[in-house]
Amino acid sequence: MAGVSVSEVAIQGLKKLLSEKEDLDDVAAGAKIEKLTLELQGQKSHSSDPAVQAITDGFTDFKINHFEKYPDFYNELAEGQSPKFLVFACSDSRVSPTFILNFKPGEAFMVRNIANLVPPFNQIRYSGVGAAIEYAVSVLGVENILVIGHSRCGGIKRLMELPGDGSVHFDFVDDWVQIGLPAKSKVVAQGVPADQQLEALEKEAVNLSLVNLQTYPYVKEKISEKKLALRGGYYNFVNGSFELWELKTCISPPIIIE
Amino acid sequence: MAILPSISVSLDLDPQRHTAVLLRTPTISTPFGLHRISVKPQKIFGFKMDSREIEQTRMSSSTLTTKASREPSGLTQELDSKLQAVPESESGCDLFKDMKHRFLSFKKNKYMEHIEHYEKLAQSQAPKFMVIACADSRVCPSAILGFQPGEAFTVRNVANLVPPFESGPSETNAALEFAVNSLEVENVLVIGHSCCGGIRALMSMEEEGDSSSFIRNWVVVGKNAKASTKAVASNLSFDQQCKHCEKESINRSLLNLLTYPWIEERVRKGILSIHGGYYDFVDCTFEKWTLDYEESNLKEANGGISVKDQLFWC
Numbered sequence: 001m002a003g004v005s006v007s008e009v010a011i012q013g014l015k016k017l018l019s020e021k022e023d024l025d026d027v028a029a030g031a032k033i034e035k036l037t038l039e040l041q042g043q044k045s046h047s048s049d050p051a052v053q054a055i056t057d058g059f060t061d062f063k064i065n066h067f068e069k070y071p072d073f074y075n076e077l078a079e080g081q082s083p084k085f086l087v088f089a090c091s092d093s094r095v096s097p098t099f100i101l102n103f104k105p106g107e108a109f110m111v112r113n114i115a116n117l118v119p120p121f122n123q124i125r126y127s128g129v130g131a132a133i134e135y136a137v138s139v140l141g142v143e144n145i146l147v148i149g150h151s152r153c154g155g156i157k158r159l160m161e162l163p164g165d166g167s168v169h170f171d172f173v174d175d176w177v178q179i180g181l182p183a184k185s186k187v188v189a190q191g192v193p194a195d196q197q198l199e200a201l202e203k204e205a206v207n208l209s210l211v212n213l214q215t216y217p218y219v220k221e222k223i224s225e226k227k228l229a230l231r232g233g234y235y236n237f238v239n240g241s242f243e244l245w246e247l248k249t250c251i252s253p254p255i256i257i258e
Numbered sequence: 259m260a261i262l263p264s265i266s267v268s269l270d271l272d273p274q275r276h277t278a279v280l281l282r283t284p285t286i287s288t289p290f291g292l293h294r295i296s297v298k299p300q301k302i303f304g305f306k307m308d309s310r311e312i313e314q315t316r317m318s319s320s321t322l323t324t325k326a327s328r329e330p331s332g333l334t335q336e337l338d339s340k341l342q343a344v345p346e347s348e349s350g351c352d353l354f355k356d357m358k359h360r361f362l363s364f365k366k367n368k369y370m371e372h373i374e375h376y377e378k379l380a381q382s383q384a385p386k387f388m389v390i391a392c393a394d395s396r397v398c399p400s401a402i403l404g405f406q407p408g409e410a411f412t413v414r415n416v417a418n419l420v421p422p423f424e425s426g427p428s429e430t431n432a433a434l435e436f437a438v439n440s441l442e443v444e445n446v447l448v449i450g451h452s453c454c455g456g457i458r459a460l461m462s463m464e465e466e467g468d469s470s471s472f473i474r475n476w477v478v479v480g481k482n483a484k485a486s487t488k489a490v491a492s493n494l495s496f497d498q499q500c501k502h503c504e505k506e507s508i509n510r511s512l513l514n515l516l517t518y519p520w521i522e523e524r525v526r527k528g529i530l531s532i533h534g535g536y537y538d539f540v541d542c543t544f545e546k547w548t549l550d551y552e553e554s555n556l557k558e559a560n561g562g563i564s565v566k567d568q569l570f571w572c
Contacts, residue, residue, distance in 0.1 A: 051386050051445055052533075052546070052569070058404025059544045059571050066401075067542045078453065078540045083395035091433045093385035094407045098400040099368075102360040105396045112414040113429040114436060123475055128429050130472030131416045132393050135455065144353070152380065154436065170439070176432035233357075238380045240369050242361040244354060 074105070083109045086136035088147040088209065090116040095150045095235055100242070109136045115155030116147055118209035119179045121216050130216070137228065138218045145213055148233040149206040156202045159184055183208040206232040210247040223249070376407070385411045388437035390430065390511070391449040392418040392456065396539055399449060403544075411437045417456025418448055419479045420511035423518050431518065438521055438530065446515060447546075449535040450508040457504045460484050461496070483507035508534040509563045512549050525551050534565070543572040
């Protein structure tokens with residue numbers, strides 16, 4: 001077997017130095033060496049892949065024009081987040097709420113999924129969404145939940161096209177968008193003209209999600225304590241408009257029968 | 259349950275007249291006592307208002323408005339009197355105002371500036387990336403990596419986890435199916451980050467615990483990452499273990515991506531690349547690596563992963 005290579009000797013030496021000087025154990029020292037190596041390599045981080053180059057440029061721009069310009073702000077954020085919003089938005093590449101509503105880092109805990117759907121409480125089937133709601137409401141203490149729908153939503157289109165015979169074209173997409181079936185039934189029952197049905201369903205699905213949110217006990221609790229508001233939004237990128245509304249529950253005074 | 263009429267904020271597309279149309283709800287301010295949105299970021303990232311903005315009222319023809327106006331007026335009156343006793347809070351109105359300003363700023367400075375691009379985008383999207391990121395408010399991929407509208411189909415969930423194929427349908431793999439099979443993205447990027455609450459919850463979890471917790475039921479997707487972290491890093495501090503697990507779980511998610519046949523097929527054919535990314539917001543660095551499919555296959559047995567094209571930006 002050939003002797004240990006020069007670079008290996010150097011790395012062992014560096015590891016020993018890091019352990020002694022910085023009190024790092026083997027694993028941590030190894031990780032630090034890797035990081036230092038990459039740092040040196042990264043000096044010339046020009047990529048031949050334009051997609052990767054785009055995100056390199058994006059991060060550099062963020063670092064220079066935001067992170068380094070406002071160190072106090074970002075240092076505070078690194079200590080902990082206290083967003084006022086939990087936002088549900090569609091995964092569609094055209095509707096990032098950060099972009100259209102200018103959410104700054106730290107403002108919105110954000111869940112993005114197909115058709116911005118919130119399923120009803122179900123710990124077995126929908127633990128992903130439930131975990132986000134539980135964390136945002138119970139741990140982070142958000143004050144608003146905002147569900148944003150949008151125009152030309154592929155997920156809503158698929159929901160509309162779902163065949164009544166139960167046959168599936170997409171395994172996972174079809175299973176997911178079925179959450180919106182009650183909204184679809186409502187739109188169809190209301191007799192909305194065919195050319196307006198998709199937009200109506202895009203908005204009605206938001207309302208359905210707001211209603212479903214109330215099936216989560218901690219959401220219900222915070223609403224009754226008046227510490228949480230449920231809001232719906234609709235971004236129409238065809239005509240450049242945004243709608244915003246609130247879901248409110250009210251109990252009328254009782255009629256007293258004596 | 260009452261669904262109140264919507265507030266519509268729209269700008270005329272005619273660049274000659276910038277009019278803001280605001281329809282106010284005819285009833286009450288919110289009783290929820292909401293705080294004003296944190297002022298600090300607004301001071302830093304201020305935006306200019308369009309001084310030509312004119313407020314008018316106009317009836318919205320949306321379905322929601324029509325529905326609400328059918329409500330008996332008696333209900334509104336009862337609500338009014340009920341809420342007399344509650345100290346009137348303006349925070350709800352402030353919030354609507356704030357959202358309006360934000361959207362109008364986007365519309366003026368971005369949408370109208372690039373109207374042709376947005377008109378094209380309105381027809382269809384063709385993103386090159388699918389991004390899976392954490393829901394954490396500090397790590398939006400649009401903000402830190404500068405993704406513009408149309409560039410990245412994005413899923414955000416707690417701890418940026420990708421469950422394996424055999425775990426059955428979920429919102430994450432529904433998005434994967436759409437992005438890979440319909441949109442035919444060329445890259446899938448899983449981005450983890452520092453100080454992740456979800457990973458911390460995973461690492462803190464007892465074996466036998468409260469199964470009524472959603473968080474627990476979800477982060478258990480990352481249990482293999484936790485096991486391999488414990489195997490190599492149990493002598494480190496808890497914080498260091500969490501950091502190790504944050505990265506380990508990204509790699510686990512990359513392996514889980516390969517359990518989807520339609521993903522594995524595309525990766526094998528070289529038409530889809532799978533990348534991991536790690537954003538450290540304590541010292542503002544970003545690492546990126548790409549799954550080396552050929553080499554990873556050899557390590558599959560012990561869950562190893564081989565990477566290439568590693569980059570570190572600092």
